[in-house]
Amino acid sequence: MTVIRAIVTDIEGTTSSISFVKDVLFPYARKRLPAYVETHVDTPELQHWLHEAAKEAGLVEASRQEVIDLLLRWIDEDRKSTALKALQGMIWKDGYASGEYRAHVYPEVAARLRAWRGDGLHLYVYSSGSVAAQKLFFQYSEAGDLTPLFGGYFDTETGPKREQASYEKIAAAIGEQPEHLLFLSDIVEELDAAKAAGFHTAWLLRPPLAMPAEPRHPAYTDFDAIAP
Numbered sequence: 001m002t003v004i005r006a007i008v009t010d011i012e013g014t015t016s017s018i019s020f021v022k023d024v025l026f027p028y029a030r031k032r033l034p035a036y037v038e039t040h041v042d043t044p045e046l047q048h049w050l051h052e053a054a055k056e057a058g059l060v061e062a063s064r065q066e067v068i069d070l071l072l073r074w075i076d077e078d079r080k081s082t083a084l085k086a087l088q089g090m091i092w093k094d095g096y097a098s099g100e101y102r103a104h105v106y107p108e109v110a111a112r113l114r115a116w117r118g119d120g121l122h123l124y125v126y127s128s129g130s131v132a133a134q135k136l137f138f139q140y141s142e143a144g145d146l147t148p149l150f151g152g153y154f155d156t157e158t159g160p161k162r163e164q165a166s167y168e169k170i171a172a173a174i175g176e177q178p179e180h181l182l183f184l185s186d187i188v189e190e191l192d193a194a195k196a197a198g199f200h201t202a203w204l205l206r207p208p209l210a211m212p213a214e215p216r217h218p219a220y221t222d223f224d225a226i227a228p
């Protein structure tokens with residue numbers, strides 16, 4: 001019997017609702033991005049990510065306004081760009097700190113994460129959101145500060161979530177063979193990539209999503225149904 005030693009979880013659609021990300025976080029960043037860029041334009045971190053975004057789009061000598069327009073378009077397209085995700089994380093910080101919102105987590109998630117940690121399992125996050133955004137998300141969650149539960153965070157700087165190599169890198173960074181790792185996600189292509197790397201997988205299909213008759217991965221409606 002394989003022993004699961006660590007769990008790697010996705011955020012949006014897995015620990016937390018898609019609507020919190022799409023209807024609260026994305027609009028907050030969209031509204032504030034132009035002013036944020038203007039007021040922080042002299043900071044090296046902002047400069048770096050604006051440059052990376054322009055490079056990703058193949059824009060040469062783009063004006064600041066062109067890069068802002070590009071980023072706003074990418075927010076609308078939900079593009080999983082590392083540069084956009086870094087910038088969104090920087091903007092979201094103010095909203096968490098001022099109490100404008102707290103990150104949604106499904107009702108059973110915090111207790112189940114604590115129970116798994118209590119059983120000796122190590123917990124990690126792998127999300128398209130930047131590592132800084134992931135830490136804010138779990139620090140300011142509706143269930144309180146959950147960051148002490150996690151041993152590490154991975155974002156698209158490790159690689160795209162639909163590529164096998166990303167999961168191989170995560171297993172190496174955790175220091176476990178993939179057969180001892182369980183990946184939780186709502187996106188079947190992410191689970192396919194993790195499985196190809198040798199991970200065990202759990203497909204979260206939160207209600208009202210329908211359970212397929214023959215799911216490609218072990219499928220669950222919530223974390224309490226998963227027995228690692």
Ligand SMILES: CSCCC(=O)C(=O)COP(=O)(O)O
Nearest residue numbers: 011012127128129133134137
């Ligand atoms: C870190 S919270 C914001 C999540 C985000 O920006 C996103 O694109 C969600 O991606 P996930 O990989 O968690 O589905």
Ligand SMILES: [Mg+2]
Nearest residue numbers: 010012013186
């Ligand atoms: Mg997801």
